Amino acid sequence: MQLHTNNKIQKLLRIYRRRGALGLLNFLYQITKSRLKNKIAYQKWIKKNTLTEQDITSTCHQIEQWQLRPKFSIIMPVYNVEAKWLTKAIESVRNQIYPNWELCIADDASTYPHIRSILTDYSKLDPRIKVIFRTENGHISTASNSALEVVTGEYIALLDHDDELSIDALFENAKLINQYPEADFIYSDEDKIDENGSRFSPYFKPDWSPEYFYSCMYTCHLGVYRTSIIREIGGFRSEYDGSQDYDLVLRVVEKTKNIYHIPKILYHWRSISVSAASGSQAKPWAYTAGRKALESMLERSLYSGRVEETINPGIYRVRRDIIGNPLVSIIIPSAGTTIKTPSGSLCLLENCLRSIQQVSTYRNFEIIVVDGYDIPKETLETIAAGNVELVRCAEPFNFSMRINKGAVQAKGEFLLLLNDDTEVITPDWLESMLELVQQIEIGVVGAKLLFPDGKIQHTGVLILEGNPCHAFYGFDNEASGYYCSNIVNRNYLAVTAACLMMRKELFQQLEGMDEHFPLNYNDVDLCLKAHQAGYRNVVTPYAQLIHYESASRQKGLKPGEWHLLNNKWNNYFEYLKTDPYYNINLSSKTANFELSQ
Structure with missing residues (x-):
């Protein structure tokens, strides 16, 4: 947290030296104004894009017409999470419009007594919920691999134990797979959700953008992957805990070009003090792991190089070695x-x-x-x-x-x-x-x-x-x-x-x-x-x-x-159809990545 704070102060001092007090104040004013404008615009967007009962009925009719009904295995490692967040995460899966799923939960030897009872009750309530109780704590990658062992679906999806899926998350992925059955990796847009259930900070992403991805783990949530590829690459690697998803996707995209993006918010990332969604200070070790994951990618790449961290936590610069001394x-x-x-x-x-x-x-x-x-x-x-x-x-x-x-x-x-x-x-x-x-x-x-x-x-x-x-x-x-x-x-x-x-x-x-x-x-x-x-x-x-x-x-x-x-x-x-490096939810009237009104 201290490093992140120092970086912010250094940036503000740099602006002050270049532009003076008035210039700094104007910079801060513009940033604040933009954030407030986007916050208001997003609340309007949510109202406009919330599914109605008629929409849900329509999606159910669509499912009946599909030739493909892929099974999704949702992997959820659990460790010492509050009961209310764990319950909300599980219920967000049970509330899915699309029914062909299984929830594969691996409890990583939690010490909170409520964990076992909640998971046991849900496994009895819904046969699609599978629970593994690990006897020793192995951390997130090891727990995720334990869940992976019981997966039977053609695709896996990743869900953190305190986050929520949108009600149509699996439906939209199944719909895409019916259009593009060759899809191996699908990601969608996301937002954050606070303790009161209020949604904010939407992230409307571009289609597959490799250079952007080597700079930051932008695909993030919701990530859906063909199970056979995840098993082929050996699942999750514990040496990259904290950025294990980044390492996973860096290896997945080396195996396939069949990468698709759904420009819809299908995942709500819980913003609480212990969550990475709350800010860069929550899990600083994750950024070191992210750098290690990129360095590992470079070792496998045709183009060698090095990774530099920037003053922005979680943002990297991959430097490739120049081949020879070309004119x-x-x-x-x-x-x-x-x-x-x-x-x-x-x-x-x-x-x-x-x-x-x-x-x-x-x-x-x-x-x-x-x-x-x-x-x-x-x-x-x-x-x-x-x-x-x-x-x-x-x-x-x-x-x-x-x-x-x-x-x-x-x-x-x-x-x-x-x-x-x-x-x-x-x-x-x-x-x-x-x-x-x-x-x-x-x-x-x-x-x-x-x-x-x-x-x-x-x-x-x-x-x-x-x-x-x-x-x-x-x-x-x-x-x-x-x-x-x-x-x-x-x-x-x-x-x-x-x-x-x-x-x-x-x-x-x-x-x-x-x-x-x-x-x-x-x-x-x-x-x-x-x-x-x-x-x-x-x-x-x-x-x-x-x-x-x-x-x-x-x-x-x-x-x-x-x-x-x-x-x-x-x-x-x-x-x-649209610019692949923009997003259809953003305004086509300006090129400023602002939300459409």
Whole structure:
């Protein structure tokens, strides 16, 4: 608890030093205002989304029509829990709309006398409830494995002894399995529930997002897994107690790609003083175990590396070792524009090149500047001294065309598309992008871009109802974002070409940038091509640049650009149904991960 408190104080002191007392007060005001707004919105959401008697009748009719009626074995390790919470947890299973389940309880040698009587009574009351009384305390993984021994269902689900399932939790999972019988791992959204039964802090999750998962155990509750895979990987491992579920899923996803997400709240995580749901201070050892689980994953991975803990408990940074010393070709279209700043005139191209040369710790790069014979002579003379290759393009400005021309001249294994109105501020920006983009499953990697005042310009592109939107545009860079989305590696459908890295081989395979998009959406189009081809795209907040947005060219869309994008990708948008890295419960009107009203 002390470490968590110290981290919060350090963050507030950092904001105070940068912005002064008024800046700190404004930051705290905005955070408080946002939390209150979300709290009110969620209570409205609950009222709107609570099942009615008619809904329940309808679900029962659906069950009768199904061809598949999978059996769920709910594993629940128990140890010295209060009687009222244990009873609520068991009753939440007995109240399930879907009837084909068994509850496999392993009591881990509890010393509270009420435990045995409650469990014995329930096992007599309902034949679907199986109880094992362990004779010695082995902790949560050992107890979970004891419960696993008596499982007979095709799927297991995990329930903590003081939490609750929503009434439709198993129904929704069975419904998905009827649609996708190949499903091996299913997770859903969750919220928290206090001692009075009030629900709060909903977590509306993205679809499967590996880079996000390596940063935090976001899938969490409710987790449903094919039993045969759990047995194949050896069940739970006691050396990871505290983060045993994280370790379990890290091994499960190495065995299957059949991972599905149900965007509905099916699990209520009890927030009491002894529960991890009450805050990061409740079980600090869990975060050490989480790091160990990730380190074990790295030992099994093709891409070796290390794990770093962050100032936020339970949030990690997986650092992959860069393979070799590959050449990065940095391609910068430019007209050598000069802008006015509070400090005086600034040549954007010279400033960009200077920051690359002076700040970057990774040195194996080449710089290719593509211009339209419009860079001023004095700027050309300046950049010539910096070992920069110049590629000239006589055609009217077309960003895609200039990038493609620069790529033809590139000698590097990796291409970095970069706007001239950017300025590098993190020394290991190239390493941070390289360690991701070198992985063959990853297509495109983007950076975190900030306005000169420190507000967010780019940290990923969401596509909401056909509209590409920058996530958290204009938000405070110090804010962690929706469940730490601003401060961890995270998958997005697209990133901005203002700073975009990918393998040259893949760029060529995708036939480069579509020159039908001369100004806008060329980056979205490129990223969609990569995603459609089976690659995942990532934004890393550990590569940060200042972006003097659109300072070197006109703002706004050219006529027809949005329609061109949507006409080209309409079928794919229909296939995706929604942005997989967002959530349908969140607002499609803004890209701020706010709850729909």
